[in-house]
Amino acid sequence: MTLLAVELERPDEQDLAPARELGTFLVHRRDSYLAFALAFILLWSVWRRHHKLMDRIGRLSSAFTAWHAPFLLLVAFLPFPTAVIGASATNPLADTLFAGTMAAMVCCEAAIREISARTASGRSASGSSSAAPSPGCSRTRSSCGSSPRWHPRTAER
Template sequence: MRWFRAAHDASAKDANRSSSPIGAERDPKRLVTFSDAVIAIAVTLLVLEIQPPEDTEHLLRGLAELWPSYVAYAITFLLIGQMWVNHHVMFDHIRSADRMLLLLNTLLLMVIAFLPFASSLLAHAFESGHGKRTALIFYGATYVVAAILFNVIWEYARHGRRLLTSATDNDTARAISRRFRPAPFWIVVGTALGALHPVVGLVVVIAFIPFYWLPIKGEVGSIQRTREQSRGDT
């Protein structure tokens, strides 16, 4: 019996150690503010990638021929906007950020800042009619990395509830996980189809947009509990 209690205590200590933050914990507000700034710059850079037609004598035709740039701009803007929204969804439930979370978030921002280039590459490929498959695979691969990082950040924060707010219940945490997990697989499927037929692959990626703009189950109630708790603390 004494041995069983000792083993149980040791396992409990190991569990607490495994779920403890890495380095000092910090208020995530500055992290979110910095992330908002990087995302805002990324979406602004998107429009700068659209170059006006050089032939102003046939300007209307030149503007019409830029349709791939318009499409790439719209898709990428909505996808980055979607990342911004879901980034806030995550950090509405994260009470503090340790050094590992800061690193993972930095990697995510690095990928987001790279998206204007991937978008420009996709637009130029469709405009020229050459390299469309390669451009779509490159574009999709960039989003796959971003989607994986979203999942890694959230699962790291919720593991052992190490960084979550006390108002975030387990059902809400699982609901967010269920929403995030299909994203990498969805984009991989679209990218794979794009390798066979670029337009079909792009349509699959576009279908990703409305689904991930939908609210997450339990999201509103959990945020309301967090606000009520913060009012009670003050």
């Protein structure tokens, strides 16, 4: 999410000197700040849902990773359409680029949730039975065998 702030234009020294110049600078770039706030809220929401989902995952299927890669790509790409819409908020193509990126992210997220739900219920994308993680395993990527993997949320303090 910090990548979003990189796209925000910073005032030059001449814009910082008098308060009126700084105010003018900020007012003229309000679309950029609104786009930043919107993208931040959307990314925060996606991030929370993603972490909740990953905490429930017992194992990863190839279908899950196939949808997860484009999802992460779109999340990393979001600062670009955010900068475009912030620079030209009245341009319909800028709106379309931003909305299309968000729609593609939501589509990937829905596919990931569906695949993880199938895997959790004992069916993989191909319909075969999935192996449950060993007792004590936390957020494993594959079967743990007899020893659980360390995870910060389950580690003793």
